Amino acid sequence: MSEMSTTFSAHTLIAAYSKGWLPEKDQNYKAAIMCLNKLHPALSNESINLEQNQKEKFKDTTYYLKKSGLTLEKLDELSVIHVTGTKGKGSTCALTETILRSHGVKTGFLSSPHLISVTECIRINGVPVSERLFSNYFWKVWNKLELDKETGYDLRAYFRFLTILSFHIFLGEKVDAAILEVGIGGEYDPTNIIRNTKTVGITTIGIDHTSILGTTLEDIAWQKSGIVKERANVFTGVKQELCLKIIKQRCNEKKANLLEIPHVNLDNWTTKEVVKINTPLSVCLAYDWLTRTTKNKINGIGINILSNQNNFHKFLSTVLKQLENFQFPGRCQNVKIRNLNFYLDGAHTIESIILASRWFIESTKGSSNEKVLVFNLTGDRDPLKLMKVLYENCKLSLVCFTPNTPYIDDDLNSNFNNFSVISEVDKMKNVTKIAESCRNNFKLNSMVFTHILKVFEYISKRFGNEEVDVLVTGSLYLIGATLVALEKFSSNTRFE
Template sequence: MKKEDRREQKKVTYKEARVYLDEMSKYGSVLGLDTIRGLLRELGNPQESLKFIHIAGTNGKGSVLAYTSTILSEAGYRIGRYVSPTVISYLERIQMNGRWISEEEFAELTEKVKEAIARLKAAGENLPTVFETETAIAFLYFRKMNCDFVVLETGLGGELDATNIVKNTVCAVFATISRDHLGVIGNTLEEIAQTKAGIIKNGCAVVSAQQKETVSEILKKRAEASDCSYREADLSRFLVEKEDYHGIRFSYKEYKNLRGSLAGECQIANLATALEVIRTLNALGISVPETAVRKGLEETRWPGRFTFLMEHPVFLVDGAHNEDAAQKLRMSMERYFPGRRLILILGVFKDKEYEKIASILCPLAQQVYTVDLPNVERTLPAEKLAECAKKYCRQTAAAGRIEDAVEKAMKAAERAGQRTADSEASAADGEPVILACGSLSYLGDVIRLVEKSYGTRTRGTGKEEK
């Protein structure tokens, strides 16, 4: 045997794995299950040994996932999480009990999937998209970690989403469904709901947020046709006892005096939905004691969703990227900060309803700074977004770079605070609030910048595997 043949083959590094996946991302995405079915077959179908809580929806599915998975972890189960998009780190998308997959494990599993794709290519088979590849990596990891359950968030839609390759769905969950991705997964709310309802599997339990009547009817009919039980959150049974931008103290049905660690108008629906999931699991014989519910809600962290960063000035980030989310964000700002000056940092994708988002949020602001997003191909240029925002807030400027927008917003807040002190105006009227919102894709950069330069009080951004 030649010396070079005996030499151990060089392993793929994390950086090389990311370069490989970044190259794949240039080819876009394709809805359908045939390709990922072939890839997973080549990998030994790791998903078939796992049980899933599968979550679809337009707004709130990430928060429902965070509550549900944290509660189940507190109950002693080994819980996998698969989420997208990520905010702090690429590694966030694959977690076990709240800890991110390590760089070494990610590289090792990417190498396995890369080898499988090479075999498919040699056989003339269709090659997977980057999301399908990432999904396969996640399933391999969750099987390796012997997860009791995987809480799985759909990528786009439901029926033809790559995550819908799974069969062992214990519970299909629906966060709030509204109009988004028009023309991709449907042209009307009803068509979108039908597509998302595709995650329902025969005999699984179905849990939904409180929906518009037409959406509820679609989900109920699909559940009935698939011989599934159906529960829907009842917001009339949700009692808010105390609420501010640090969280919500509330009661829901038999659960009394709980504390949710996430704030925002949308969290009421998300909390009720997550608790209905837990009630359903208990009914199925999957034991989740109230102590785990209580501690899980308090320990839940979900960066980028009405996340509080610092107190003076108050600095928040929120990934409101469509009309429904923007409306709920506006309601939260008006509820928690009535009469306060708002400095807005805004960045959105060009394929989103940016005119509606601007019309909802920009009238609240005294100053708006628009930014370009890291995804150059999808970003709405800061200059074009500024032109739109100026219709609703005259003091609008295209900052362009995220760093410049954060610096300008902090300086504007400092000047406003100083004017308040000099004029002896009330703190409520004078101390400004900074809100960075729009796409989730740039909020991680905002969080890191604020943390590095201003000493943020971030309220949990996930736990990285050491």
């Protein structure tokens, strides 16, 4: 792990894969963020609910798209790669986008949630859009919707607005390919308003967001496969027979081609589990899109990469060289500050926590350093299931529970506050409840803190000059707040 300067920027961490990016400061951008946050907290891109009329919510997206000045016909001009899944969809999109850029494709990329700055959600050629570009498009869309006084805004429309905004940006900036990560589910997700998708990816299916998507794998598989479009090529790493049956049914209904990706052992290439697992699917998605465009035929290989295993492995060997330095902030991310080795991963499902723990174990193999866990989670997830994996596998010396609060500071930039949507009192109640539940079930040497900076200050004092391996996981919002806290922590020369 390389030593990082103690004056590194949190923004630089966020765009680690595009070294040197820093957003422009723009007053109109600050005003835009204030308006955006009024729609609904970033924590709730979960804008669909089983108790609500999902179809009506989906119709609202079409309505707002039209009010913003875009028609569905205009949206058809976007060449889209659409990706859903319970875990790995963000990494898959980022890997796919990296491969396409390496072949000279101008890319647009919509993802969620952001870690620090909302501009991370909308990228052009791998780089978060500048604050100035974001605010320019924001006000064009916002002002048109502001004229609509009759219906008003859906107060759970934060992610919907970002989705519509991304369409305006991608069309306005004339991207060649738009890679869209589904917010939640698929069938009624705002991104699914697109109609002309030829390349579709479904990463995995597991139990998550049960209050929104349903409580069974079959329910969730139906929701996820809702992004399949007419005659699309659908690539998936899903293995459960029940889920595959439903995906096949939905593909048959749309006359789409369902293609299972081959298994590839990449253990000797990288220790990052999310990269190892998601690279094969990303290769298929990128290859499929490239070979669908007449200007990007690859070495004369046929359109269907899976029609010949040699084709797949030939393209894969080229791609691995292009992905050697791939990084996706908040997923298997390493940061070193003084004697503290931070391992950051936004895992928040049982499957992703297992992968994060494997990565941590592999990365610290042979190390006699003390192991510290910084943990929190959001939503209705069961902390005991996640903690059981970490407790049994990571040889933890100390567990630190903390809310997703970087530090207490009234001047903390509002752009960094999208994860601070409930009161500090309520956040402390939640994290205390999680800590008590875990303590009662596991023999933890643990403490509860009021914010993340205090955690890092405590670890630094407690272990002095000893090297410490610190795993931060459980929530992407925890990772975002951690990156902000690390910037402050790295610049502090003394602690009170």
